[in-house]
Amino acid sequence: MKLREGVEWAVHCCINLSWVSPDTTVPAARLAAFHDLPTAYLNKQMNALGREGIVASRSGPRGGFRLGRPPQDITLMDVAAAIDGSAQAFLCTGIRHHGPAGRITGQADARTPCTIAQAFSLAELEWRRNLAGRSIADLADAVQRANPAAPEHVRRWFDQP
Amino acid sequence: MKLREGVEWAVHCCINLSWVSPDTTVPAARLAAFHDLPTAYLNKQMNALGREGIVASRSGPRGGFRLGRPPQDITLMDVAAAIDGSAQAFLCTGIRHHGPAGRITGQADARTPCTIAQAFSLAELEWRRNLAGRSIADLADAVQRANPAAPEHVRRWFDQP
DNA sequence: GAACGGGTACTCGGATAACTATTGTCCGAGTGACTGTGG
DNA sequence: CCACAGTCACTCGGACAATAGTTATCCGAGTACCCGTTC
Numbered sequence: 001m002k003l004r005e006g007v008e009w010a011v012h013c014c015i016n017l018s019w020v021s022p023d024t025t026v027p028a029a030r031l032a033a034f035h036d037l038p039t040a041y042l043n044k045q046m047n048a049l050g051r052e053g054i055v056a057s058r059s060g061p062r063g064g065f066r067l068g069r070p071p072q073d074i075t076l077m078d079v080a081a082a083i084d085g086s087a088q089a090f091l092c093t094g095i096r097h098h099g100p101a102g103r104i105t106g107q108a109d110a111r112t113p114c115t116i117a118q119a120f121s122l123a124e125l126e127w128r129r130n131l132a133g134r135s136i137a138d139l140a141d142a143v144q145r146a147n148p149a150a151p152e153h154v155r156r157w158f159d160q161p
Numbered sequence: 162m163k164l165r166e167g168v169e170w171a172v173h174c175c176i177n178l179s180w181v182s183p184d185t186t187v188p189a190a191r192l193a194a195f196h197d198l199p200t201a202y203l204n205k206q207m208n209a210l211g212r213e214g215i216v217a218s219r220s221g222p223r224g225g226f227r228l229g230r231p232p233q234d235i236t237l238m239d240v241a242a243a244i245d246g247s248a249q250a251f252l253c254t255g256i257r258h259h260g261p262a263g264r265i266t267g268q269a270d271a272r273t274p275c276t277i278a279q280a281f282s283l284a285e286l287e288w289r290r291n292l293a294g295r296s297i298a299d300l301a302d303a304v305q306r307a308n309p310a311a312p313e314h315v316r317r318w319f320d321q322p
Numbered sequence: 323g324a325a326c327g328g329g330t331a332c333t334c335g336g337a338t339a340a341c342t343a344t345t346g347t348c349c350g351a352g353t354g355a356c357t358g359t360g361g
Numbered sequence: 362c363c364a365c366a367g368t369c370a371c372t373c374g375g376a377c378a379a380t381a382g383t384t385a386t387c388c389g390a391g392t393a394c395c396c397g398t399t400c
Contacts, residue, residue, distance in 0.1 A: 001241075002382095003162050003250045003281075004344070011277050012256060027372065036260030041346055047374060060353030063372045076280060080162075089164045095173060099197030104314045112307045115300050116172050119237060120164075123291035130284035139276050146273045153265045163343095165383070188333065202385055208335060221392030224333045 006045040006083045009037060013046065014079060014136045015143065017055065018071035019151045020158045025057075025064035030158065045083055052082040072137035077128055079136075090120035167206040167244045170198060174207065175240060175297045176304065178216065179232035180312045181319045186218075186225035191319065206244055213243040233298035238289055240297075250285055253278035 013031050020026060028043035046065050049055045056068045067074065092114045096105065144151055174192050181187060189204035207226050210216045217229045228235065253275045257266065305312055 001162055001164050001245055001250045002248070003252075005254065006345090007251065008254060008256065008277065015277075025372095029372085034260055034262050035256040036262075037256065038346065040348075043373070044346085044375090050373090057373060058353085059351085059371085059373045061355055061369095061371045063353075065373090076284075084162055087163070089162045090168065091164075093166065093169060095169060095196040095198065099195055100318060101195050101197075101315075104318055105308055105311055115303045115307065116169065116176075119295050119300060120292070123237075123288045123295075126291050127284050127288040130287050131281070134280050134284075139280060142276045146276065147266055150266055154262075157261060157265055167384090186333095190333085199385065201387075204334070205336090205385085211334090218334060219392085220332085220334045220390085222330095222332045222394055224392075226334090 001089055003080065004084045006041075006048075007080050009035070009042055010045050010049055010079050010083050011076065011136070011139070013042070013065075014049075014054070014067065014071070014074060015140050016154055016158065017065065017067050018136055018140050019154045020066075021155075022066060024159075025062065025066045026158055027064035031065070034154075034157065048082050049079065052078065054078055054082055067136075070137070071140060072135045074136040075132045076134045076136075076139075077131040080131060088121065089124055090117065092117035162250055164241065165245045167202075167209075168241050170196070170203055171206050171210055171240050171244050172237065172297070172300070174203070174226075175210075175215070175228065175232070175235060176301045177315055177319070178226065178228050179297055179301050180315045181227075182316075183227060185320075186223065186227045187319055188225035192226070195315075195318065209243050210240065213239065215239055215243055228297075231298070232301060233296045235297040236293045237295045237297075237300075238292035241292060249282065251278065251281035 012035060016031065016034065017026060028046055029039045031037075031046070032039040032042040046055060046057070050057045050065070050068075053068045054074055055065045057063070057065050094114070096102070096114060140151070173196060177192065177195065178187060189207055190200045192198075192207070193200040193203040207216060207218070211218045211226070211229075214229045215235055216226045218224070218226050255275070257263070257275060301312070
């Protein structure tokens, strides 16, 4: 099981965006430069965030990205789902119905849900719930507690050309 | 985030193996036939289980696989880790230290753990804990409750040549 | 009749190939800002 | 001096290529059984 690398990038960018003034847009190139990431690919990830309304984008000069809604309304689950997709990690292909297994168990469990899928879904639900309980604002606060000067430093770096 | 398809196969096979007598070995070909799966590939997955001691294997005529330990001592996490690997889904590449970001935040958070990685690790830990709390025996019982005749049917099918 | 040795068929296990998904790159469409001109 | 139109540079967004990971297949090594032979 593996999460796409872009999730890490996206979360960092969202935190950074939460620290610059909410009405200033930051180009993907600048966001990428801050962490020394490939610009075009980060842009692609930001697009994905844009499709979900997590960030708002604007083209042209003075264009770029800004948060689409307050950082306390953006959860880690939102970001992960936007970048990595919201499909279940364990997807039941129903092999219990295939081949002799299907004929043997018969229609007894044709209607009952797959026990295995249920177990994995439950675990995954906990995972989702956990991520959904953490907002970008929460993380930004936590970072600030560990390094109080960080927000100001970041804001200043993004403000200067 | 996506779990390999082999995880589903492996769990099903473990449950089936828990229902045949513990000292009979079942060839991969037979396990595969039961669910109409590609034999060689399932064999590969069973190899992975074997490396972790989840199943024991024997070559030659009358060879095959059997559970390596009692089904109540095999958790879904064990199986998932054996097939899919036990690496973290979210792996922190430390981009907060790359480029200007690293110079700006300085050594203030050089020693502090990455907040983002922590958040994802926590969620993942819950996922793991959940899967580690469910054994093959648990699932087998649940299936039996839904379909009481299943164990006997499965045992009989695997016994006959 | 019993023990032994060779052959055989069967099974796992790892090496190899096909395919899919992720990662990375490029270029066009759109947009706002700037500049020069005319009133 | 102010308004306006044309041009330009900048940015996103999606289309296209390279790379890595997963899925599938194949063949060799090893093992237990079976059969024929010998004591």
